[in-house]
Amino acid sequence: MPKGIPNPAAMYGIYPRAWGFEVSIVRNGTRYYKQFGRASYGGEEQALLQAQNWRDGVVRSVPPVPRRTRAEKLRINNTTGVSGVFCQVASGGRVRAWVAKTYIGQDEILRTDFPVNLVGEAAQALAIEERERQLERMAGLAKLHPAEETIRKSPPASHSELLAPKRSKSEIRRSTNSSGVSGVHFKAPNPGHPGYWLAITYTAGKGSVSKAFSIKEHGPEKAKLLAIEERERQLEQKLMSNTAPANDPLTIPFRQGAQQGARQHGLATAEARPQQ
DNA sequence: ACACCAGTTCAAGGTGTACT
């Protein structure tokens, strides 16, 4: 979509990314921003659904400024100190008239002239009063996007049952993963070593548990299969340990220090910040 | 790869001003 041309309603404020979708909405100089990765939400469809749901929430909770407020804001090229009020200068620098002008809509632009030769010194004050009256006819909120009002006035969608919960990091398989299963890796300590498959699961605050399956002992296919099964067991243990910590004698505690460089960041961290 | 951030470009809405 070219710049300046609104997105279709469904994609208002939503921008496709290589890895999912971004939502970016600006209100009164504040940008509301959040990301929705395919990997974190289990696919393209879910990521988009979550993005739309979050966007709709922002649109409903942060309405645009009233048109009147926007019209009353002084611009840098204003010369009179009152927006919409200006004077017409005749040749020679003499003020011919004071004018109040207000844009109500494409088909309705209000304008009243107060010629100085008719109303005298009061022309400016009369123009300011007239501008005030004109502004009273300016109703509604600033128009931002064709879909904005529809979304804001629609009731919050109750399709929460359609929204998958965000996946934990342990459920996300990275593109660099060599096994096809997150948390399962092939390791070969040195060139002469036949290698082994390792199942490893990290739990925040508790470090990692891991178990190795030697290719020398099991063969390559079975070692990998056993590692995948072990990984599933580890994930079950992780879920259970949220309520009751369990110690599996078959697993070895992984040195937590080796993991401390791991970043604590997640997708879809929402925030609003002022734009410069 | 993902998360975060910020700059740029563009169109629309609106104002200011000049001219008739």
Added chain:
DNA sequence: AGTACACCTTGAACTGGTGT
């Protein structure tokens, strides 16, 4: 009063850089 046009402001849409 009507018209026209230049210009400004705002925010959507787009883009790319940097950190983790």
